[in-house]
Amino acid sequence: MQNIYTPSYSVPCELCSIGSICLSIFKDDYSCAILNRKRLFEKNDIIAQAGEPLNNLLVIHSGCLKSYAVTSSGAEQITGFYLPGDILGFEAISSKKHYNSIQALTKTSVCEVRHEEFMSLMANCGQVRDVMVNLMSQEILNQQKLILMLSQKNAEERLASFIYLLYTRYALRGHVSLNIKLSVCRSDIANYLGLTIETISRIFTRLQQLNILAVKGKHILIKNLPELIKFSGELE
Amino acid sequence: MQNIYTPSYSVPCELCSIGSICLSIFKDDYSCAILNRKRLFEKNDIIAQAGEPLNNLLVIHSGCLKSYAVTSSGAEQITGFYLPGDILGFEAISSKKHYNSIQALTKTSVCEVRHEEFMSLMANCGQVRDVMVNLMSQEILNQQKLILMLSQKNAEERLASFIYLLYTRYALRGHVSLNIKLSVCRSDIANYLGLTIETISRIFTRLQQLNILAVKGKHILIKNLPELIKFSGELE
DNA sequence: CGGCATATTGAAGACCTTCAACACAAGTGG
DNA sequence: CCACTTGTGTTGAAGGTCTTCAATATGCCG
Numbered sequence: 001m002q003n004i005y006t007p008s009y010s011v012p013c014e015l016c017s018i019g020s021i022c023l024s025i026f027k028d029d030y031s032c033a034i035l036n037r038k039r040l041f042e043k044n045d046i047i048a049q050a051g052e053p054l055n056n057l058l059v060i061h062s063g064c065l066k067s068y069a070v071t072s073s074g075a076e077q078i079t080g081f082y083l084p085g086d087i088l089g090f091e092a093i094s095s096k097k098h099y100n101s102i103q104a105l106t107k108t109s110v111c112e113v114r115h116e117e118f119m120s121l122m123a124n125c126g127q128v129r130d131v132m133v134n135l136m137s138q139e140i141l142n143q144q145k146l147i148l149m150l151s152q153k154n155a156e157e158r159l160a161s162f163i164y165l166l167y168t169r170y171a172l173r174g175h176v177s178l179n180i181k182l183s184v185c186r187s188d189i190a191n192y193l194g195l196t197i198e199t200i201s202r203i204f205t206r207l208q209q210l211n212i213l214a215v216k217g218k219h220i221l222i223k224n225l226p227e228l229i230k231f232s233g234e235l236e
Numbered sequence: 237m238q239n240i241y242t243p244s245y246s247v248p249c250e251l252c253s254i255g256s257i258c259l260s261i262f263k264d265d266y267s268c269a270i271l272n273r274k275r276l277f278e279k280n281d282i283i284a285q286a287g288e289p290l291n292n293l294l295v296i297h298s299g300c301l302k303s304y305a306v307t308s309s310g311a312e313q314i315t316g317f318y319l320p321g322d323i324l325g326f327e328a329i330s331s332k333k334h335y336n337s338i339q340a341l342t343k344t345s346v347c348e349v350r351h352e353e354f355m356s357l358m359a360n361c362g363q364v365r366d367v368m369v370n371l372m373s374q375e376i377l378n379q380q381k382l383i384l385m386l387s388q389k390n391a392e393e394r395l396a397s398f399i400y401l402l403y404t405r406y407a408l409r410g411h412v413s414l415n416i417k418l419s420v421c422r423s424d425i426a427n428y429l430g431l432t433i434e435t436i437s438r439i440f441t442r443l444q445q446l447n448i449l450a451v452k453g454k455h456i457l458i459k460n461l462p463e464l465i466k467f468s469g470e471l472e
Numbered sequence: 473c474g475g476c477a478t479a480t481t482g483a484a485g486a487c488c489t490t491c492a493a494c495a496c497a498a499g500t501g502g
Numbered sequence: 503c504c505a506c507t508t509g510t511g512t513t514g515a516a517g518g519t520c521t522t523c524a525a526t527a528t529g530c531c532g
Contacts (some may be wrong), residue, residue: 069384077384077388079380079383079384080380090372090373090376091373091376091377092373092377093369093370093373094369094370094373094377095373099377099380100380119369123362129358129359129365132369133329133330133355133358133368133369133372134329134330135330136326136369136372136373136376137327137328137329137330137331137372138330140326140327140375140376140379141327141330141331141335143376144305144315144316144327144336144379146383147315147382147383147386148305148313150383150386150387150430151313151386151427151428151429151430152313152430154487154488155487155488185510185511186512187510191387192387194386194387194388195488195489196488196489196490197510197511197512198488198489198490198511198512198513199487199488200511201511201513202488202512202513204511205512217510217511390519390520391520421477421478422478422479422480423478423479431520431521432520432522433478433480434480434481434521434522435519435520435521436479437479437480438480438481440479440480441480441481453478453479453528453529473532474531474532475530475532476529476530476531476532477528477529477530477531478527478528478529478530479526479527479528479529480525480526480527481524481527482523482524482525482526483522483523483524483525484521484522484523484524485521485522486519486520486521486522487518487520488517488519488520489516489517489518489519490516490517491515491517492513492514492516493512493514494511495510495511495512495513496510496511496512497509497510497511498507498508498510499506499507499509500505500506500507500508501504501505501506501507502503502504502506
């Protein structure tokens with residue numbers, strides 16, 4: 001059997017969602033008033049609390065974050081997982097307040113983009129404006145796909161989609177590998193997909209029996225990608 | 237029993253999502269190169285097909301639209317319903333192609349905003365930029381709420397949320413009324429909420445027995461709003 | 473009024489959850 | 503180093519929710 005372990009991954013600036021901005025505008029200016037590069041967080045660190053004012057948009061350099069809303073009954077609802085190259089904070093721009101809390105799932109390094117200053121930059125620089133509008137548009141499209149997934153797919157399709165989506169998201173950032181390290185625990189996956197941890201566990205078992213995945217704790221090896229895609233249902 | 241019929245509603249520009257732009261910039265210029273006001277579509281007209289180039293963003297003046305994706309197996313998946321004052325097309329900005337098809341559910345009048353020209357206007361006009369960024373941010377936040385709903389709520393909560401959300405969306409545009417006219421058929425509601433028409437029907441019956449709603453075909457009267465909110469689950 | 477699409481209702485079954493027991497890994501202290 | 507704890511993941515059995523299939527009812531538009 002192939003080795004299913006994979007080292008932690010950091011995105012090169014060239015492949016980051018705002019890389020074109022950093023490389024052409026911020027360049028080597030490490031003391032930039034807008035960009036604070038590679039701030040480090042430890043596993044389980046809370047990076048922002050819901051309700052706090054929005055100071056920065058966050059861009060993941062390495063590691064993994066989750067964002068979640070807390071219901072009035074105190075339950076935690078995962079709203080997203082963020083991987084190297086991903087940007088988060090768009091949903092807070094309108095109200096200038098964090099709607100979600102954000103927590104590190106592993107040791108994570110994050111580039112902070114000062115929100116106020118960045119918005120002024122958008123006014124003056126067409127390139128920044130285009131990148132931002134495109135990113136927001138893409139985010140809306142991606143969410144729409146997720147909405148379709150949740151409203152139409154059964155448990156097996158959801159989990160298969162989830163794994164396949166992780167694969168494509170890493171690949172998009174230059175990390176093409178059938179080995180996927182879940183920084184995410186089963187209960188977070190379950191919460192995010194609207195299932196229970198027992199169901200997640202059972203489906204992992206089933207996908208292993210079908211020789212589509214090899215699962216060992218948080219390490220996943222995709223053994224049959226075409227079949228995984230088929231199981232994920234056609235909408236991706 | 238109160239009358240549960242309500243006349244069709246058109247949004248005044250003051251309360252439309254891009255009203256501030258139209259009123260301050262386009263003003264009374266009806267032959268504007270950017271804005272084509274109040275183009276009329278008949279029920280069931282296809283306004284755009286998935287894959288077509290994005291020429292216009294659409295703003296609903298009166299009536300109702302649905303957008304939907306078509307899967308490789310030919311099934312239709314509703315991605316959204318749009319009411320007077322709503323804007324649609326954001327998800328297509330990045331690729332400059334319609335990802336969804338758009339169809340009129342009733343006789344509908346639409347203000348078309350030329351996409352290319354509007355993007356240039358965004359470059360030159362801070363007010364337009366702010367409005368657009370805010371609208372996109374809000375859209376992302378609203379979608380996130382929908383994602384939570386779909387991943388966490390049961391059938392009853394979904395339908396109650398759906399009705400309550402329609403109520404708040406009309407109210408936002410100045411049409412505060414407990415009478416709601418569904419331009420949407422049961423099967424579209426079911427598709428959108430990830431349920432079957434039978435389940436929708438059963439839950440309508442249940443909510444009527446509980447004296448929360450009065451349902452007569454496409455006309456809904458909210459008879460107990462606080463209870464409806466309670467049934468919709470706490471996340472709104 | 474008749475015909476067709478849309479909506480409602482009932483019964484059986486599938487899928488996922490719930491509850492409970494158990495397995496496994498990581499970390500702590502004796 | 504092992505016993506103990508704790509957190510996390512797996513598995514089984516029973517039950518509930520929603521779907522499926524089928525029959526019936528209602529509404530709409532000629």
